[in-house]
Amino acid sequence: MKFSDFVAVDSLHSNVEADTKEGVIREMAQSLVDAGKIAASELESIVKAIMKREDLGSTGIGRGVAVPHTKHPSVHHLVGTVAVSHSGVNFESLDGEPVQLFFLLVSPPDRPGDHLRALENISRQLRDESFCKLLKAAKSPADIQHLLEEADGHGVVS
Amino acid sequence: MATALYRNPAMTQETISCEVVVGMQHGLHARPADLLAREARKWRSRIELVAKSQRVDGKSILEVLTLAAEAGTRLVVEATGPDAREAVEAIGGLFERNFNEQTSAG
Numbered sequence: 001m002k003f004s005d006f007v008a009v010d011s012l013h014s015n016v017e018a019d020t021k022e023g024v025i026r027e028m029a030q031s032l033v034d035a036g037k038i039a040a041s042e043l044e045s046i047v048k049a050i051m052k053r054e055d056l057g058s059t060g061i062g063r064g065v066a067v068p069h070t071k072h073p074s075v076h077h078l079v080g081t082v083a084v085s086h087s088g089v090n091f092e093s094l095d096g097e098p099v100q101l102f103f104l105l106v107s108p109p110d111r112p113g114d115h116l117r118a119l120e121n122i123s124r125q126l127r128d129e130s131f132c133k134l135l136k137a138a139k140s141p142a143d144i145q146h147l148l149e150e151a152d153g154h155g156v157v158s
Numbered sequence: 159m160a161t162a163l164y165r166n167p168a169m170t171q172e173t174i175s176c177e178v179v180v181g182m183q184h185g186l187h188a189r190p191a192d193l194l195a196r197e198a199r200k201w202r203s204r205i206e207l208v209a210k211s212q213r214v215d216g217k218s219i220l221e222v223l224t225l226a227a228e229a230g231t232r233l234v235v236e237a238t239g240p241d242a243r244e245a246v247e248a249i250g251g252l253f254e255r256n257f258n259e260q261t262s263a264g
Contacts, residue, residue, distance in 0.1 A: 059188055061188065062220070063220070067188060112183065112229070113228050115184070116184075116226045116228060119187060119188060120223060120224050122223075123220040123223035123224050124224045126220055127221070127224070
C-alpha cells in the first residue's frame, strides 16, 4: 500500500497549532472533515474513539512519530492524514520523546488488513531517517505531499 | 566484581527458535507490536521475527510493524544470546495468549 492510497492530500497540515494529544487529534480529524473524507456529524465520535484507543497505550511509536487511529463504521474505506508539529507534542510516547509527525488513520471495522498495510507502509518509510527529517522540516502541505509522493515512488509496489 | 559480568561468548551464544501463529483478529497491529517489542527489549539476546520473505528486529516496533502480519500468519521467533531460551518462551507466550486480545476464531 502507498501513501497515495489512503492519505487525503487536501487535509495535510504542516504546522499543527494544538499542543495536547487530544488537540492534535481533533485538529487532524477536523481537516479530514474539511476535506470531505469524514462526516462532520461523526467528528466527535471519531475523536472519542481515537482517544479511547490511546488509553490502551500510546500510539507514539518512537522517533518523534505517532499513528493515532481507530476503526469507525462511518467510513467505507481507509482514510488518513498527516500533520507536522514543529514544536513537538507530548504524546506519552513509548520512548518519552515529544511527537512531531502524526499519521492519523480511520478504517472501516471490517478491513483490518488495510489498516495493517497502512501501518506497514508508514513504519517502512519511517525507517529512512532522511525521510523523517525532511518531513519534520516540512513548511507547507505541498512539502508534505511531495515527500509522500517521493516515498511512494521509491517504494516496492505490492 | 566486574569479572562476573564477562562470560565466555562461545558458551552463551545459543540460538533458539519457535514457530508462532498470529491469532489476533486484527493481526499484529500497533498494540501487540508494542507489547512484543517491549518484551523483546527485556532480554539480552538478539531477537528476530522471521516471516516468509523478511527478517526483522523484534526489539523495534517499527520493524515489527513492517511485517503487516495478518491473522493466521506463521512467524518464527528466533533468539540468539545468553538468555535465548527464556526470551523465546516469553515471546511465544504472548502469541499463545493472543496478546490478551480477541482471537480470529469464528
